[in-house]
Amino acid sequence: MKRLIILIFLLTILPLAQAAEIKLTKETTDFDKGETLISTISGNFIDQVKSENILFYQDHVRIPMDFSLEKINEGYYLSAQLANKPEGNYSVRIEGVRYMKVLEEVEEDIIQNFTISNQTADFAVTPGFASLSKSEDLSLDLQSFSESAINIETKSSLTSLEKTSLQSGELKRLTFDISSVPNETQAWLNISSEKTSYSIPLFVEGTSSSSSPTNNEVFGTAFKFEPNNIDVSLATDSSTERIIYLVNYGSETIDEVTFSIPSSFKNYVSLSPKKISNFEKDDIEKITISINSNSSQGPLSGTITATSSEFNESLSVSLSIIQGYIPPENQSEENKEGVLTTCAQLEGTLCTSSQSCSGETISTSDKEICCLSPGICKEPEAGGSTGKIIGWSIIVLAIGLLFWFFKKYKKVRPKVDILKIGQGKK
Numbered sequence: 001m002k003r004l005i006i007l008i009f010l011l012t013i014l015p016l017a018q019a020a021e022i023k024l025t026k027e028t029t030d031f032d033k034g035e036t037l038i039s040t041i042s043g044n045f046i047d048q049v050k051s052e053n054i055l056f057y058q059d060h061v062r063i064p065m066d067f068s069l070e071k072i073n074e075g076y077y078l079s080a081q082l083a084n085k086p087e088g089n090y091s092v093r094i095e096g097v098r099y100m101k102v103l104e105e106v107e108e109d110i111i112q113n114f115t116i117s118n119q120t121a122d123f124a125v126t127p128g129f130a131s132l133s134k135s136e137d138l139s140l141d142l143q144s145f146s147e148s149a150i151n152i153e154t155k156s157s158l159t160s161l162e163k164t165s166l167q168s169g170e171l172k173r174l175t176f177d178i179s180s181v182p183n184e185t186q187a188w189l190n191i192s193s194e195k196t197s198y199s200i201p202l203f204v205e206g207t208s209s210s211s212s213p214t215n216n217e218v219f220g221t222a223f224k225f226e227p228n229n230i231d232v233s234l235a236t237d238s239s240t241e242r243i244i245y246l247v248n249y250g251s252e253t254i255d256e257v258t259f260s261i262p263s264s265f266k267n268y269v270s271l272s273p274k275k276i277s278n279f280e281k282d283d284i285e286k287i288t289i290s291i292n293s294n295s296s297q298g299p300l301s302g303t304i305t306a307t308s309s310e311f312n313e314s315l316s317v318s319l320s321i322i323q324g325y326i327p328p329e330n331q332s333e334e335n336k337e338g339v340l341t342t343c344a345q346l347e348g349t350l351c352t353s354s355q356s357c358s359g360e361t362i363s364t365s366d367k368e369i370c371c372l373s374p375g376i377c378k379e380p381e382a383g384g385s386t387g388k389i390i391g392w393s394i395i396v397l398a399i400g401l402l403f404w405f406f407k408k409y410k411k412v413r414p415k416v417d418i419l420k421i422g423q424g425k426k
Helices: 002-018 215-219 385-412 418-422
Strands: 021-024 030-033 036-042 054-058 061-063 066-072 075-081 088-094 099-101 104-106 110-120 123-126 130-133 137-144 150-156 162-166 171-177 185-192 197-205 223-226 229-235 239-248 254-260 269-272 275-279 284-292 298-307 312-322 349-351 369-371
Touching: 021 110, 036 088, 036 110, 036 123, 036 197, 054 066, 075 123, 137 185, 162 171, 223 312, 229 239, 229 284, 239 275
Parallel strands: 030 110, 130 197, 229 312
Antiparallel strands: 021 036, 036 075, 054 061, 054 088, 066 075, 088 110, 099 104, 123 137, 137 171, 150 162, 150 185, 185 197, 223 239, 239 284, 254 275, 254 298, 269 284, 298 312, 349 369
16 A cells, blocks of 8 residues: 555656746746746756757747747756737747656657737846856846836845836846855846836856856847847748848957858858958947758758857857748738847937938838937938928929919000001000
8 A cells, every 4th residue: 555655656746846848937828019038947858958949939830039048057047039029829849859758758849838918018128037156247138118118126135126217118237236145046036117027037156167158248248149040931942131230239349250150051041241340349230141042942940150259149040941932921021131129229219200310220120210329310401402392392483473473464464556556546
């Protein structure tokens, strides 16, 4: 009887303890547009979980997604930005990874379903998790999606209660001093507005000893792709282009950035420019990705890497080459170009339809013109093209009125009979 109880206990507990899962940090699977998805990944994995194993789907169709994945201690942490995703049913999946399920080795997909509503989140947060040493500051970037100003509160056992506000569309960085936090500390940072809230896992080590990038390198003194992944479908024997941007968020000029393309993409993908020199602080470099298919069908995936002497950043690329493929009619040029970034994220200014930009403009997910710094949005100058049009319009109107008066005067003027005048008649 005792052995039977032990057997029942093991059969009940072991599947719960060893099954792999993706667990959201919020209590519900419902998200608003623009919200940041934050989750933990646990399980007895035989293979390492990599970025190429993380796939997102809308219903049953694979879609591109801006996400971050990192292994911290014995677990994995995943965050994704849901900006520009329409209302609907979604899922995040781990595919092609072996793990233990009770005492059996399996390679089953690990799936977490979620939905996006027709509501818009107050703000998004980046990163969705952080692992750093005591010598670093904790930095969080907040992006407002609200049409009006919102109040933000942050609370954690690592920091005191902080309050700040975000204006409509504002991008703000919050920095926290954690030098007094004990070594090997794990905690949660709660950050919320009236409508939107996040629970962000934090890990504080004693002294950074690994060669992996530090928190400052990843979230403040480095560069990043915007967006950081693209998913392209095209027909065989055809070509297309995608536009992305590399943004220097650092505090200093980077001498040179070079790009490396995986061997599996050598015959399909090329970049312009091939390298960036003197990449200054806050610079935004436009990169054109040219894609050419051949007669072979099938999916291809790989990672394009941007590398400097100190930093590196990855761009995930997925290609689907399909015989006779025709792009959907409702696919906008914006989505074709892969432009998923807001003007605020690029620290630009939105110009109205009546304004012009004194500097460079780029396409973003915003509907207005995005004017990049140091350019500014300007109203038309007096005496400019608009003034000339008005001036010429007045001149044409005056000529028209003179012509009208002349024609009217000519009609009413009495006719002169020379014979009658000669005869002395009036």
